[in-house]
Amino acid sequence: MAPTLATSFARRWWMAVTAVIENLLFSAVLLGWGSLLIMLKSEGFYSYLSSLNISNASSSEDDYLEMNGWPICKDQDEMLNLAFTVGSFLLSAITLPMGIVMDKYGPRKLRLLGSACFAFSCLLMAYGASDPNNLSILIFFALALNGFGGMCMTFTSLTLPNMFGDLRSTFIALMIGSYASSAVTFPGIKVIYDLGATFISILLVWAGCACLLFLNCFINWPLEPFPAGHVALKKPTLFPHTQTFSHQSFIKSIFSSIFLLSLITMCVTQLRLIFYMGAMNTILESLTEGDLSTVSVYSSIFGVLQLLCLVTSPVIGQVMDWRLKDCEDDNDKSAKREPGQPRRRTKQIQKIINATRAFIFTNLLLVGFGVTCIIPNLHLQILSFILHTIVRGFIHSAVGGLYAAVYPSSQFGSLTGMQSLISALFALLQQPLFMAMVGPLDGDPLWVNVGLLALSMLGFCLPAYLLLHSRHLQRLQDERDEDPKIYVKMNNGSQPEAFV
Structure with a gap:
């Protein structure tokens, strides 16, 4: 039996804390692919491709490398990376239909489905590890379900901040920060793996944890979508079951200036960040003159720094929520103020x-x-790692907070999904940029970075428009407050006379 919205409102702090933990363990864990790849190769996934190459090659087996007793080769890397591509593609491409479904049916069913898919993905991966020579194909299905289940966790958790009123942007930032920090999950699992735990036992425990997530959602998450935060705080027992598009149609929201400019900002930022992630090892190799041990150390540092997203993302949420408690509600006409005292800003x-x-x-x-x-x-790349991590958490939190502030909550999932899909498609440009860097530019990233730096300036279009828009709204409010009412009275004569 699903709880009512009023019951869920009373449990909102428990739901928020557990949602952060669940995002860390189950959302975008595929972003830690580097560590998972090492474990898969150590367990022999697609190692039979290497064995075939060894048997067909004229050279000796000493020309081939081994990992944990399993042979490894380029063909194996290509196959495993293809599986990763399938899973990571679902992390982005599924966002739009998922957002539409969530806006219509609420987060509960989608979260239950996501947790079940994640648990099943762990079981498939464990089953494949039991006989990698015959069951390696299961890694494709496992990573696809992992990506789908992880995005279910992320999207549904972004509706929970509606229960926290003026702190909504802060909690959105916290959810996004935990999502971005989930890239450290596989590196953490690899530490356990290196300490001697078997790969299959780790996956079985992880699947069990996903079942606990399913149980937590079943007990605490309501059937209805979470309404806007102010409604929830003022009348928790009178929640509306649905919110309509009466204030602004979805099509109108898509073609609004704020959404289009946010698309430009996200596309540019995503391309800048993803290109660096894809080319990082190549860039580090050029800076270390091919010292792979140093490259490995710096790559590990970059992975650990992903936890900064959890710490820094709420900072931008606080910026988004700054001084909201001191403002008047947009439709509050009963606010009292002393004569001559200027009216406070509206929350909008x-x-x-x-x-x-x-x-x-x-x-x-x-x-x-x-x-x-x-x-x-x-050494300056350490600062680049830090700035990369902070920007990755900030930009998602800022866009999520902006959509929550400007658009109806019933459109949040759909708009976020549309933005995520388009920016992910634009970020595919990182592949030709990478090919240009390693090809005509001979591994020198200078001119690519200069071009991306120039492109980054487009990100200032959105705050410039928001600044002009806020001044326009403030001017309209001032004119409405200061405009005197004109009354007309008739004198003894027939000519009307206006007076204030």
Whole structure:
């Protein structure tokens, strides 16, 4: 029996804490692919491709490498990376239909489905590891279910902050930070694996944890979508079951200036961040003159720093929620103030001003990141790692907070899904950029980084528009407050006379 919205509202702090933990363990864990790849090769997934190459080759077996007693080769890497491509593609491509489904049916059913898919993905992976020579194909299905289940966790958790009123942007940032930090999950599992735990036992325990997630959702998450936060806080027992598009149609929201400019900002930022992630090892090799041990150390540092997303993302959420408690509700006509005292800002105007500051700050960090990428200094790359991690958490939190502030909550999932899908498609440009870097540019990333730095300047279009938009709204509010009422009275004569 699903709980009512009022019951879920009373349990909102428990749901928020567990959602953060669940995001860390089950959302975008595929972003830690490097560590999973090592474990899969150590367990012999697709190692028979290497064995076939050895038997068909004229050279000796000493020309081939082994990992944990299993042969490894280029064909194996290509096959496993193809499986990763399938899973990571679902992390982005499924966002739009998932958002539409969630807006219509609420988060409960989608979260239950996601947790079940994640648990099943762990079982498939464990079953494949029991006989990799015959069952390696299961890794494709396992990673596809892993990507789908992880995105279910992420999307449904983004609706939970509606229960926290003026702190909604802060909690959205916290959820996004835990999602971005989930890239450390597989590196953490690899540590356990290196300590002697078997791969199959780790996956079985992980599947059991996913079952606990299913149980937690079944007990605490309601059937109805979470309404806007202010409604939830004021009248928890009178929740509306659904929210309609009466305020603004979905099509109108898509073609609004704010959404289109946010698309430009996200596309540019995603391309900048993803290109660095894909080319990082190549860039580090050029800076270390091919010292692979140093490259491995710096890659590990980059992985550990992903936890910064969990710490830094709520900072931008605080910026988005700044001084909202001191503002008047947009439709509150009963607010009293002393004669001559100016009216306080409405929450709508304050939210737009806060979003302007958040995007200016984020874009300045992105430009700083671009500058550090241009300077060919190995030690400076640590600063690049930090800025990369902070920007990755900030940009998702800022966009999520902006959509929550400007658009109806019933459109949040659909708009976020549309933005995620389009920015993911645009980020595919990183592949030709990478090919240009390793080809015509002979591994030198300078001109690619210069071009991306120039492209990053487009990110300032959104805060510039938000600044003008907030001033326009403030001017309309001032005119409405100061405009005197004109009354007309008739004198003894026939001519009307206006007076204030």
